[in-house]
Amino acid sequence: MFRWVHSGWAMKLREQLRKMWVRVVLYSLAGIGLALTAQFVGPYLPYIPKIDLASGSVGSLLNIIASSMLAVTTFSMSIIVSAYSSATANATPRATRLLEEDRVAQTAVSIFIGSFLFSIVGIIGLSAGMYPDKARVLLFIATLLDIFLITWALLRWVNHLNEFGRMSDIIDRIEEAAMRPTRLYRESPALGAVPGQSVLPDTAPVITADTPGYVRYIDMAELQEASELAGVEVEIRRMPGKYAHRGEVLLRLSAQVEDKFQHAMRDCFTLGTSRNFDQDLQYGMTVLGEVASKALSPGINDPGTAIEVLRAGTRVLQEFHRPLEEEREPDYPRVHAPPLDVPQLYASFFAPIARDGTAVLEVQETLHDCLNVLAREGHLPAARREAGRARERSGKNLTELWEKQMLGID
Structure with missing residues (x-):
């Protein structure tokens, strides 16, 4: 019988699970659930005098968590929004989607909000007398575990902030996103x-x-x-x-x-309404090219970033051209589809960089070096075509004879 539930729904589910609000809701529900179940599980716990005495401090601990987590969450969200704005202004708006899917940032904010709600529910429960003695002990143990979780999330988040949203981080994310369809199209x-x-x-x-x-x-x-x-x-x-x-x-x-x-x-x-990286290799290469084009704009003027992008895009294309160990038969013999347009793939990546960096010698040198590698290991006609177009552009814009000679322009 035909299955009416398509894996397209699984793809939509994966997209939803990548969003921050899903983790925030799950951690928040977990925090609320933990605080509410303490009153029911507590009476079945064994009596431990030292823990029972220490549980008297649970109210103070919950107050500290409630006040601090609200501030930490606000601070973290301001950092995340700043990273989105920086990526939009200095790289490309398409990169913000990859930052939004950052698991470390999502987990940190989710733990902070979940801990805040856990402490609020716990404070309300204590004030309402919902926790008898043993239930208070369980709430105390849960609070200690929550403090450990907060500490782990804070340390991980602070370490992650060293790279989060920086240009090199954005380039790495786009390269990694482009690698997924690259391997898919290489094998199929x-x-x-x-x-x-x-x-x-x-x-x-x-x-x-x-x-x-x-x-x-x-x-x-x-x-x-x-x-x-x-x-x-x-x-x-x-x-x-x-x-x-x-x-x-x-x-x-x-x-x-x-x-x-x-x-x-x-x-x-x-x-x-927008493109997606999962099955769209050309989109990944286009987004990489956008980062280089923005870096080469007069307002930013950062050839180093364009060179990093050229190296990243070349790695993606080298992975695409890496030989398979054995040829595979089509998985879906009743379905016919056009193969990937490799010359267009090269053009979508190299042409904008060649255009915007036409008068920047170091960018042109890197571009031709990358195309020479791809001419040997990849698609020779496409690499030669892009190299020829780049030389033609540079010949019209480079003013010094020695610069033209370095690029092999007559």
Whole structure:
């Protein structure tokens, strides 16, 4: 039987779990739950005199936690918002999404807010007489554990602040995000489908987009299953990263299918108002290029950052071109999809840097060095084309003869 729950929903769930509010809610509920359950579990605890005496200080400890955690949370959020603003101003607005998914920052803020709510509920419970003697002991032990958790989160957060939101950190995050689709496309050039473009005729039945947006994710496994049950072959016309207008073709079919299969196949496409890194390698390379372009703008004028970006992008492309140990058969034989446009991938990364750094010798030297490496290890025609275009641009903008000679420009 066809499964109507697609892994596209799993992708949406992963996106939600990456957001800060999810962790904040979970830790907050855990803190409230711990404070409320103490009164029920406490009566079953054994009597330990020393702990019982120490539990008299639980009210003071909870007051300290409540007052300090509110200040620490406010301070932490101001740091995070400042990092977002800095990334937008100095790198690219697209990088803020990666900072928003930072697990260390999310965990720290979640623990601080959860501890604050735990202490508030505990103070209210103590004032209302909800905790008998043994329940007070359990609340005391929970408070000690909470203090240990806060200390661990603070130390981790303070150490993390040494790098959080800095330019090198942003470049590393974008590179890491781009590596995920890089490995995916290296192992499965067409996302596991049969590579091919315009396999089915233009007159073939089609499935169109019912809402406009960027293709963020394609559930290839469910598309294969729907195709098998419908007894057809399909050709993907809009790969991840492409924008689909309402009514634009998403799929071509080898034959007409029932409405239920059309709906199932359309649901395999997740569309949104913005692009996503998970299946969109070109987006990762474009965002890296944006960071270099911003660094080379007259207002910032930071060629060193552009050089770091060139090295990072080259590492991504080298990983993409790294040979496979063995060739893999397509995972989804009924699905046809266009392979990644490698020349366009090179252009989306190198062209903006070559344009904005056309008169900066050190940037041009690094750019040609990276393209020479990719000419040997990667896509030779694309690397030569970008190198030729960069030399042509530089020849018109470099004023010194010796600079042109260093770049091999006649």
